[in-house]
Amino acid sequence: MNWNLPVKPALVAGFFVYAMSFPAGAQDYIDVEAERAAAERQRLQQAPSSPMPGAANPSSTAVGIRPYSGTTLAAEPIVESQADGGGAINNAGDLVIQIQQLQAEVRRLNGLVEEQSQQIQQLQEQSLERYIDIDRRLAGLSGGAPLNPAAADAGRTAPSVSPPVAGSGASDVQATPAEEAAYQSAYELVKQRRFAPAVSAFKAFLGDYPFGRYAPNAHYWLGELYLVVDPAEPEMARQSFKLLLDQYPNNPKIPDALYKLGRVHYIKGNRQRSKEYLDRAIREYGQKGHPAAQLAQDFLDQNF
Numbered sequence: 001m002n003w004n005l006p007v008k009p010a011l012v013a014g015f016f017v018y019a020m021s022f023p024a025g026a027q028d029y030i031d032v033e034a035e036r037a038a039a040e041r042q043r044l045q046q047a048p049s050s051p052m053p054g055a056a057n058p059s060s061t062a063v064g065i066r067p068y069s070g071t072t073l074a075a076e077p078i079v080e081s082q083a084d085g086g087g088a089i090n091n092a093g094d095l096v097i098q099i100q101q102l103q104a105e106v107r108r109l110n111g112l113v114e115e116q117s118q119q120i121q122q123l124q125e126q127s128l129e130r131y132i133d134i135d136r137r138l139a140g141l142s143g144g145a146p147l148n149p150a151a152a153d154a155g156r157t158a159p160s161v162s163p164p165v166a167g168s169g170a171s172d173v174q175a176t177p178a179e180e181a182a183y184q185s186a187y188e189l190v191k192q193r194r195f196a197p198a199v200s201a202f203k204a205f206l207g208d209y210p211f212g213r214y215a216p217n218a219h220y221w222l223g224e225l226y227l228v229v230d231p232a233e234p235e236m237a238r239q240s241f242k243l244l245l246d247q248y249p250n251n252p253k254i255p256d257a258l259y260k261l262g263r264v265h266y267i268k269g270n271r272q273r274s275k276e277y278l279d280r281a282i283r284e285y286g287q288k289g290h291p292a293a294q295l296a297q298d299f300l301d302q303n304f
Helices: 004-046 086-142 177-191 195-208 215-228 234-247 254-267 271-285 291-303
Strands: none
Touching: 177 195, 177 215, 195 215, 215 234, 215 254, 234 254, 254 271, 254 291, 271 291
């Protein structure tokens, strides 16, 4: 069966109908778009003008920006954080304070040491003066060299050229006028507190009269003087006292030499030897009531 003849007129007729309706639909679309564009223009004209993106706007109150009011605002202080070095500054300040405190403490201690050194010097000088007085009394009792020696007898026996017998204390040795004058000359320097010249004088005396009547006294005074000269010489003092102790064990100055040896060893840092000499002075002369024994006991009580 042939369907083409009846169908073609219908299709052609439908096409023409659709084509004739298309212009009308397109016109309607154009009109709607035109109206929409006009409405948009009217809205834009009525809306307040806004700044372009990124443009400065004095009236803007965006976050972090304040409008300029014509007045100058005070700058806020900047506080440094721990991470910005504040901690380091605080640590440095504390270190400076600590250094200043240490310096003040050192100055205080230096002043204390100086004050104590002066007190020790005064005590040593007072001790020296006390022994000068003791020496004067002993000399008077034993018939030794007086403070103002009288003219020597022209017929006096010459001094022995051999060392004194151990235990004699050189008391049996006669002194010549020259020896007595040399000893008194050195002794006067001690009384005048001219300690350095006195050391030289007693050394010269022992060089001229090593075994003379006053040799034990010269050794003792050298030991005393070595402790009060500036600077002090404890080792030389020890040698002088020890020589007196070894060569003249019965000399009246032995108790004082024992006490002084105890002090010298203490100064030198040998506490054991110091205590040995102090105990010996107390043991051998305490019951006899010798002042050196009491001085030794006092020193032990204060330092041991």
